[in-house]
Amino acid sequence: MSAEDKGLLTSKIKATEQMKQLITSYYIEAKTTRLPEGTHKPVCWITSGGPVEFLIAMDVIPVYPENHGAMCGASHIAPELAEVAENMGFSRDVCSYARLDIGAAVTKGGAIPGGLPEPDFLLCCNNICGTVIKWYEELARIFDVPLFLMDTPFIHQEKPEHATEYVRRQCMELVSFLEEKTGKAFSLDRFAEVAMLSVEAVDLWKGVLKTAEHRPSPFTCFDAFIHMAPIVTLRGTQQVVDYYKLLKGEMEDRIEKGISAVPEEKFRLIWDNIPIWYEMRNLGNLFAQNNACLVADTYTTAWAVDIKIDDPLTSMADAYTKVYLNISIDLMLDQLVALMDKFSADGLVMHSNRSCKPYSLGQYDLSRAITERTGKPALIIEADMTDSRVYSEAQTRERVEAFIESL
């Protein structure tokens, strides 16, 4: 019997429709920008952790291959696209986002009809991994377009002053790069305005995530994975601020009316790592059937950068360097413990993701340390974020059920 049959899943979040409209009109603008009736804005492909505020401030349309990767994963077309790259000589062991994106780029395929709008230039920030550098180098060759690399030094134990200075200087270099590519002058006022809208959206997003502190939680992290799209892609715009006001209102309304995401929430869990996109629905049902709600995760909180109005460039350099995936596992542990406390979690579910080494290597140590520090158990699921060929549904189901039983 499915979860729907048992009536376990709460009705859909109403704001989803607005989000779909927002994302659709964004893709339509990006797809039509070069047409006579289009907006004639340049298109820049950017990594998910990249400083998009510069692009918004310069009227450049950001396009996110990772977001598209998630879409391809969720719509179960990732393996066929990945195979295209594999046939080009890319090993099956490299990141599946990269493989499917390369496959989509050369075939003009994927989840968007006719493929993603082609880039005029590329912006790669390595604060999420080193993989993106190799991936974007390949994109630069495929499309024969310039690539700007924003290099954010990894933080092992401390962040020296010279690291912040290096990133701050690169922000200036990025400005020059964009001025040259767009033929427009950079306006610090416009940038500050965008940065403030970004901060406002991030605060609202944090507010949305915070409503899950309520017991029972009005949403699960599976909802957050879907509703994070605007904060990742379009932060710095007014529409995103408006959207998260709406979503936050709906979540507060749910709390007031006593609507919970999982009708009989008994266990509260935290998710670690990128979602298993092709398995979201099944996993959501599986946890709900077992009265467990995934109330928070380490992934959607990653877009919570702080930018200060008095010195936007330095504070941005600092914020973009300190993101969750750019810090050592002991620093990650402190954040994980805080997240578990804040959301009164009973346990941790870690997706050991073949495609993401910076997220996954260290999880074995983290899982033990979490139990030591909080007394709560951790479960590790072996999978891949989009490549379903390496995933075993039966094994995962068995492990999840055994884990929840042990709670």
Add this chain to the structure above:
Amino acid sequence: MASDSLKRLLEKRDDPYSWARTWKERTGGKVLGFFCCLAPEEMIHAAGALPVRITGENRAISKSGAHLQSYCCSLARTGLDMALEGELSFMDGTVFVHTCDTMMRLSDIWRLNAGFAVHGDIVLPVRFEGPSAHEYAFSELSHFKRKMEEFLGPIDDDALNDSIKLYNKNRRLLAEFYALRLENPGLVSCDEALWIVTSSALMEKSEHNAILEEILADLKSSGAGSESDGRVRLFGIGSVMDQWDFLKMVEDVGGTIVDDDFCNGRRYFDTGAPEGIDPVESITERLWERQSCPCKHRTDRDRAACLSGRVAESKARGVIFWLFKFCEPHAFDYPHIKKALDAQGVPSLNLEIEQGSVSIEQLRTRVEALIETVRGS
């Protein structure tokens, strides 16, 4: 035909850390391990310590499986296993250079579990171009030097300059050796040639320089071997190549690797550090001028173009890619480099391997096929 010095060097191939252990017993000095050839060994040397390279080994994993997933490269998995088993207990600490995501996380796991007295991280830039990256690299190396001084004692400029000179001499001698072998690959087999370079990062540099001088003198006077021995000239691409049995097999089936881009091969010694300038600047400058590594980004140097050019210069007729399974930086570059080689009409063979599960017999057929292709072309 090997000289006596080379014979003595080869005796240690099955026990690569014996020099470091002996050195420590003899001098009581500190030994620091490192994985990546971008590590500023001169700084460690100038403080009177011995830098020693860890390159993993062929072994079945026991303890590191509890820390690293199976989709992590064998270099990290076997290296960590050696440390956790206490086999690196002669080391006082370890230095990690930021290269790939795996090494970045291995550094964390190593620091938290391996139990060494000192741990250094050098977060070099990934962008190897532009003044901001250059200045950042200089600051980061200076910062590392200060941190090492806390543990090893002062590293003064004179000592550092002396170490740079000593290391430069080693690089010149190794370059001279490679040049001789390029002319006359029959002088030394390719497994021996790569061991000559690899051993440089395993012992005191002055000692290695002395051995190299003897080997070079012997080789020049013997004049043994000649290009007409009919072996097919090959070029090797990859990170660490320490599979001596594989290389011997390549020789057995009629090939030899005459030049390479391995980081325990050509990439270890490929550029000297400028002398007569600020020593930290000199080390930074050397990093900047070196052949590109797949973990470092630069728009002005295309690795495929550089490598296909070097393959042509070396007169190699085939290329062997020796790539660690799960090594993303190399795996990402492979299709691009292969395309450039194809365009040049150079056949290549992609071998994806894991230390500890290399099957020479399976690989033999593939290497033979490559050699036949070359001979038939």
